[in-house]
Amino acid sequence: MPLPKRRKIRTLALLFCVISFTTFLFSYTFRDPSLYFFKYAFRLSDTFFSKGLCACQRCMTELEDDPWFSERFNQSFSPLMSRENSLLSDETFKWWQWLQSERQPANFTEVVDELFQVIPGEILYMDARPERCRTCSVVGNSGNLKGSRYGNLIDSSDFIIRMNQGPTSGFEEDVGSRTTHHVMYPESAIDLENNTCLVLVPFKTLDLQWIISALTTGTIKHTYTAVTSRIKANKDKVLIYSPTFLKYVYESWLEGHGRYPSTGFLSLLLALHICDEVNVFGFGADQYGNWHHYWEENHLAGAFRHTGVHDGDYEYNVTMLLADKHKIQMFHGR
Incomplete structure (x- = not known):
């Protein structure tokens, strides 16, 4: 048999063996839990x-x-909404509109078009120093921060994510002074420094209308409760938490527990998707088992565990599991 022909036959035989072995391996892997990791x-x-x-x-x-x-x-899920990814699937839109139902919601597409005429339509503030170790401090509002002296450690991170009405003034020694991203929704809005990114979590179309109004005319003063009509914030640094990402967090991480995730848990998942190392402060109860805010004197105030909206216990258990698996580092304070 000529040499070129023998080489061709050997090549085809080798290729057949490789394909057969690969097919066997993967068919076995997806059945056998002992090789579970190949699936990922x-x-x-x-x-x-x-x-x-x-x-x-x-x-x-x-x-x-x-x-x-x-x-x-x-x-593959982007935490933030841009012009390119603002289109929602029918399933996501129906789920999102159900969270805080509106009687006569405005046209979503038209509102989004108006929104991106007021704020940037591109995500500009999440890729800081990608060539190095990107660190996040997620700072919750638990009373266990009081007396913790975590301020310098928190401020040393690349991204410092705070939420809702958590103040820094007067508490710098325990909670730090820097804020790169502040996560809020209309009913928890506060004024921000010019160099801080406002990350809006929208639970309804009206929330998108509110941020437009709050940065311009100030005409919206009420959602399901009274809200701040205007806020101090740099409109060029306003970011929108994606409803698609919100649904992903609810289904993949909380497995449907609660009505929707808390702002704290949404902030934590934002950090998981933008940083390489995540340090978490101010989550959970204080050393006496009280669930309250660090700026409150009343230790019985601020409890969110049984709101009927969030499943605080389930969220905390997932957070602790992330810590046990060394995906995040928890700082428990006092």
Whole structure:
């Protein structure tokens, strides 16, 4: 038999063996739990490269990840809304509109078009120093921050995410003074410094109308309750939490517990998707089991565990599981 023909036959035989072995391996992998991790290899590789190089000693998303985290963490979902990704599926839109039902909601597409005439339609403030280890401090409002002296540690992060009405003035030693991103919704809005990004969590179309109004005419003064008609914020640094991402958090991470996630949990998931290392402060009760805010003297105030909207216990359990798996580092304060 001529040499070229023998080489061709050997090549075809080798190719057949490779295809047969690969087919057997993957058909076995998806049936056998002992090889469970193969199921996530391609998704994790996509996640690793899409997020860019990580220079941390330990990166939150690693190729040798455990199945529990890999099954929930999906980097393909963008936390923030832009012109390009603002279109919602019918399923997502119906779910989102159900969260805080409106009797006669405005046309969503028209509101979004108007919104991106007021604020940037591109996400400009999330890619700081991607070539190095990107660190986040997520600062909750728990009373366990009082007397913690975490201020300098919090301020040392690249991104410092605060939420709702949490103040820094007068509490700098415990909670820090820097804020890069402040997450809020209309009913919890406060004024911000010019260099801070406002991250709006919209639970209804009216919330998008409110941010337009609050940055311009100030005509909207009431949603389901009285709201601040105008706020001090840099409109060029206003970001919108994506309803699609909100639904992903609710379904993948909370598995349908509660009506929708709390602002604290949404802030934590934002950090998981934009940072390589995530430090979490001010979550949970204080050392006496009280659930209150660090700026309140009344330890019985501010409780959110049984609001009927959020499942605080389930959220806290997921947060602690993330800490146990070394995806985040929890600082429990006092």
